[in-house]
Amino acid sequence: xxxxxxxxQILNHLFAAPVTAFLRSxxxxxxxxxxxxxxxxxxxxxxxxFLLVIFLLVRSRLSVESPxxxxxxxxxxxxxxxxxxxxxxxxxxxxxxxxxxxxxxxxLVCNLIGLIPGFESPTGVPIVPLGCAICSFLYYxxxxxxxxxxxxxxxxxxxxxxxxxxxxxxxxAALMLPIELVSHFARLLSLxxxxxxxxxxxxxxxxxxxxxIPIGVPIIFxxxxxxxxxxxxxxxxxxxxxxxxxxVAEEH
Amino acid sequence: MPSTPEDxxxxxxxxVQVGRYxxxxxxxxxxxxxxxxxxSLLDRWLHTTWIAVVGLLIGTAxxxxxxxxxxxxxxK
Numbered sequence: 001x002x003x004x005x006x007x008x009q010i011l012n013h014l015f016a017a018p019v020t021a022f023l024r025s026x027x028x029x030x031x032x033x034x035x036x037x038x039x040x041x042x043x044x045x046x047x048x049x050f051l052l053v054i055f056l057l058v059r060s061r062l063s064v065e066s067p068x069x070x071x072x073x074x075x076x077x078x079x080x081x082x083x084x085x086x087x088x089x090x091x092x093x094x095x096x097x098x099x100x101x102x103x104x105x106x107x108l109v110c111n112l113i114g115l116i117p118g119f120e121s122p123t124g125v126p127i128v129p130l131g132c133a134i135c136s137f138l139y140y141x142x143x144x145x146x147x148x149x150x151x152x153x154x155x156x157x158x159x160x161x162x163x164x165x166x167x168x169x170x171x172x173a174a175l176m177l178p179i180e181l182v183s184h185f186a187r188l189l190s191l192x193x194x195x196x197x198x199x200x201x202x203x204x205x206x207x208x209x210x211x212x213i214p215i216g217v218p219i220i221f222x223x224x225x226x227x228x229x230x231x232x233x234x235x236x237x238x239x240x241x242x243x244x245x246x247x248v249a250e251e252h
Numbered sequence: 253m254p255s256t257p258e259d260x261x262x263x264x265x266x267x268v269q270v271g272r273y274x275x276x277x278x279x280x281x282x283x284x285x286x287x288x289x290x291x292s293l294l295d296r297w298l299h300t301t302w303i304a305v306v307g308l309l310i311g312t313a314x315x316x317x318x319x320x321x322x323x324x325x326x327x328k
Binding site for chain 2: 084087088178179180181182183185186187188189190193194234235238239242
């Protein structure tokens with residue numbers, strides 16, 4: 001049995017058997033059959049549940065005349081995300097804003113939850129940032145296809161080269177195709193590694209200083225961790241906006 | 253990739269610039285590693301040994317091109 005957080009223990013106690021059966025039906029053998037739910041997954045579920053409750057609470061108390069503190073806070077976040085996406089994508093950015101706002105809030109809460117004793121940042125495990133990066137990757141390609149149709153595939157053949165002979169354009173396109181494909185996968189990698197490495201390092205530094213000087217000093221690093229958590233959630237959202245803007249941009 | 257339509261009236265916030273430039277350091281290594289990983293996967297699939305090296309070179313080129321694109325777009 002691996003060492004588990006209290007919340008993971010509860011989940012494994014309640015759902016270990018059905019989860020193991022489900023995984024085995026998919027031909028996946030969990031490492032520990034009696035504890036198939038990992039800490040990172042349980043923390044993700046907790047964040048998901050927490051956000052769902054908060055959103056339902058805000059939704060049920062929506063008021064134009066007397067908005068509450070929570071409504072003000074979420075309107076502020078939504079306004080901030082909208083301003084950022086409008087600045088990068090342009091005036092037609094509204095349909096994409098909900099995705100960016102959800103990415104920002106989810107990653108922010110995932111980053112910050114590790115500061116509470118008894119919890120752990122799920123983004124400190126590479127699989128979680130990878131999942132978020134795959135969502136972002138699939139989202140911007142889907143939006144690109146929705147926006148431009150099959151012409152979106154032309155993005156992968158490099159910039160349009162009007163005035164060049166056909167043979168040169170074909171050769172250049174053949175050269176650009178693997179480069180473009182690799183650069184799109186590099187985005188996936190850079191989104192994952194940046195978020196994971198920052199949160200992992202932040203957690204580790206706080207832990208190291210806590211074990212050396214347990215009084216006072218860890219507070220400084222916890223403060224630093226809060227700054228890094230907010231900044232990394234923002235950078236992840238910003239890069240998602242930049243990728244969507246590239247996918248839905250018109251050719252000139 | 254096409255460039256984003258630049259609206260002259262649209263002001264650029266410093267935060268967006270910070271976000272954009274913070275990824276510059278990641279572009280080159282990410283491209284190189286992604287190229288190598290994709291090449292290795294193809295090698296394993298096709299039972300060859302040379303695609304990883306080609307992937308590494310293509311990845312380096314991809315990282316460099318992405319870097320030049322970002323910098324040249326913002327210095328226009």
